[in-house]
Amino acid sequence: MKIRTIGRHARESLKSIGRNGWMTFASVSAVTVTLILVGVFFVIMMNLNRVAETIEQDVQIRVHIDVAATEDDQGSLKSRLEAMPEVKTVKFSPKEKELQDLVKSMGEEGKAFKLFEQDNPLNDVFIVKTEKPQDTMKVAKKAEKLDYVTKVKYGQGKVEKLFSFIKASRNVGVVLIFGLLFTAVFLISNTIKITIIARRREIKIMRLVGATNGFIRWPFVLEGLWLGIIGSILPIVLIGIAYYRAYDYIGPRLTGTFIRILPFDPFVFQLSGILLLMGAVIGVWGSLMSVRKFLKV
Amino acid sequence: MFHIVFLLQILSNYVTLIFKIKNNWVIYMIEMQEVYKKYPNGVSAINGIDVRINQGEFVYVVGPSGAGKSTFIKMIYREEVPSSGTITMNGVNLAKLKMKKVPLFRRNLGVVFQDFKLLQTLTVYENVAFALEVIEANPKYIKKRVMEVLDLVGLKHKARMLPTELSGGEQQRVSIARSIVNSPKVVIADEPTGNLDPETTWDIMKIFEEINNRGTTIIMATHNRDIVNSIRHRVIAIEGGKIVRDESRGEYGYEN
Numbered sequence: 117m118k119i120r121t122i123g124r125h126a127r128e129s130l131k132s133i134g135r136n137g138w139m140t141f142a143s144v145s146a147v148t149v150t151l152i153l154v155g156v157f158f159v160i161m162m163n164l165n166r167v168a169e170t171i172e173q174d175v176q177i178r179v180h181i182d183v184a185a186t187e188d189d190q191g192s193l194k195s196r197l198e199a200m201p202e203v204k205t206v207k208f209s210p211k212e213k214e215l216q217d218l219v220k221s222m223g224e225e226g227k228a229f230k231l232f233e234q235d236n237p238l239n240d241v242f243i244v245k246t247e248k249p250q251d252t253m254k255v256a257k258k259a260e261k262l263d264y265v266t267k268v269k270y271g272q273g274k275v276e277k278l279f280s281f282i283k284a285s286r287n288v289g290v291v292l293i294f295g296l297l298f299t300a301v302f303l304i305s306n307t308i309k310i311t312i313i314a315r316r317r318e319i320k321i322m323r324l325v326g327a328t329n330g331f332i333r334w335p336f337v338l339e340g341l342w343l344g345i346i347g348s349i350l351p352i353v354l355i356g357i358a359y360y361r362a363y364d365y366i367g368p369r370l371t372g373t374f375i376r377i378l379p380f381d382p383f384v385f386q387l388s389g390i391l392l393l394m395g396a397v398i399g400v401w402g403s404l405m406s407v408r409k410f411l412k413v
Numbered sequence: 414m415f416h417i418v419f420l421l422q423i424l425s426n427y428v429t430l431i432f433k434i435k436n437n438w439v440i441y442m443i444e445m446q447e448v449y450k451k452y453p454n455g456v457s458a459i460n461g462i463d464v465r466i467n468q469g470e471f472v473y474v475v476g477p478s479g480a481g482k483s484t485f486i487k488m489i490y491r492e493e494v495p496s497s498g499t500i501t502m503n504g505v506n507l508a509k510l511k512m513k514k515v516p517l518f519r520r521n522l523g524v525v526f527q528d529f530k531l532l533q534t535l536t537v538y539e540n541v542a543f544a545l546e547v548i549e550a551n552p553k554y555i556k557k558r559v560m561e562v563l564d565l566v567g568l569k570h571k572a573r574m575l576p577t578e579l580s581g582g583e584q585q586r587v588s589i590a591r592s593i594v595n596s597p598k599v600v601i602a603d604e605p606t607g608n609l610d611p612e613t614t615w616d617i618m619k620i621f622e623e624i625n626n627r628g629t630t631i632i633m634a635t636h637n638r639d640i641v642n643s644i645r646h647r648v649i650a651i652e653g654g655k656i657v658r659d660e661s662r663g664e665y666g667y668e669n
Contacts, residue, residue, distance in 0.1 A: 120552065321530050328516045329516070
């Protein structure tokens with residue numbers, strides 16, 4: 117295709133947007149509404165995901181070491197743990213520190229445990245963190261079989277439940293976003309179809325004077341692209357402002373908890389890029405779907 | 414670039430012509446053999462047509478309404494495909510022409526309709542230039558050529574007007590200008606004067622005559638008895654999907 121033809125298509129598509137004022141408005145609002153929904157949903161999803169990640173990061177495996185183990189035995193156990201491909205870090209925590217932590221966590225009543233300082237019944241512990249949280253169970257099972265390991269604890273039961281809950285909510289989110297996008301494509305292809313029906317004559321005449329299908333299709337594809345891009349502006353601005361405000365409001369209230377929401381920069385910029393891309397894709401896809409029908413004769 | 418392609422086309426046409434004459438083949442502009450057309454709803458519009466039309470001929474297609482005239486015309490510009498039989502134009506078999514090749518084929522012919530089929534949002538100039546833009550012709554060439562054909566149909570001074578600002582006859586002249594702008598070998602006209610008053614009709618016919626004199630084949634479906642009887646040309650009469658009469662300087666032959 118020649119450059120001046122591309123220029124012509126661009127000009128034609130822009131003219132057509134101006135000419136079909138109301139249909140343009142309808143298509144753009146369809147994109148806008150859907151992208152606002154998708155965007156808001158996306159913000160919520162991503163933040164929930166972030167929270168889930170922080171929770172996942174906190175999951176650790178506590179490998180209790182046999183009292184009979186010598187320092188050498190401990191060393192070899194440590195290196196064997198570190199040798200596992202899924203393992204990220206292995207940290208040694210002596211039994212004195214374990215007792216202190218226990219006393220601290222029990223608060224006032226914990227003082228009763230202070231008596232054990234003379235004869236500490238606890239074990240030394242290796243605190244193991246895995247590369248991926250999902251590997252926790254696997255690593256724990258492997259660690260159990262190693263020499264000088266008495267017990268392996270990682271919050272059995274609870275962790276499995278937590279992980280399956282996070283997984284389920286992620287899947288639901290993905291399905292919902294795809295559902296919304298599908299609806300958007302459908303809506304847009306319908307609105308563009310109406311503009312195309314109004315211009316059936318034009319397409320027919322173009323075919324009559326020997327325009328190829330590609331040549332006829334291009335202005336419509338570009339029109340869809342513009343509609344998608346215009347339609348994504350309002351959602352980007354609205355969500356940007358809303359997120360900025362929400363971040364200012366919620367952010368300080370969350371200090372002291374383990375929950376953090378995603379920072380404005382770069383999250384909102386990434387989100388804007390995604391929304392723009394989504395708008396463009398659904399616009400182009402919608403117009404391709406509807407113009408196809410009129411090019412078959 | 415366009416000129417080179419154009420020259421190459423002329424050259425290749427010339428070579429094939431020599432080749433065909435050497436082999437004692439007669440080439441027809443349009444040739445139909447055993448053509449039948451049955452529509453999906455069961456109507457048989459064309460029931461066995463054999464016809465040959467030479468380059469440079471002027472042919473009237475006449476017949477009562479619903480006789481198959483329109484289908485006949487539509488099959489020539491590949492709007493309809495015959496159910497059986499072959500139609501060749503310049504050696505290309507339209508019955509087997511692939512969808513992708515249809516636009517390229519249409520660039521070799523011009524079509525004029527009763528309802529003009531102009532784009533209302535474009536000016537006269539743009540409507541005519543449109544036919545050259547879609548084939549991605551050189552902008553300089555487009556400008557020159559469009560003004561040339563507008564001059565031929567006598568509308569050079571109204572190039573900047575919109576179709577709605579023109580009379581019916583003028584609109585039809587624009588559509589004729591569009592049909593001949595890419596120098597087709599064949600112009601097909603489906604009742605081009607059907608919507609026009611008698612006086613304008615003669616103006617339009619003069620233009621067709623002029624185009625025909627320059628060597629373009631013209632096939633015109635018409636209901637206008639006066640035209641057929643006074644500007645004598647070959648007449649093909651279609652009734653019940655068959656050619657019932659084919660005379661070289663025939664009469665209209667129907668009561669209006």
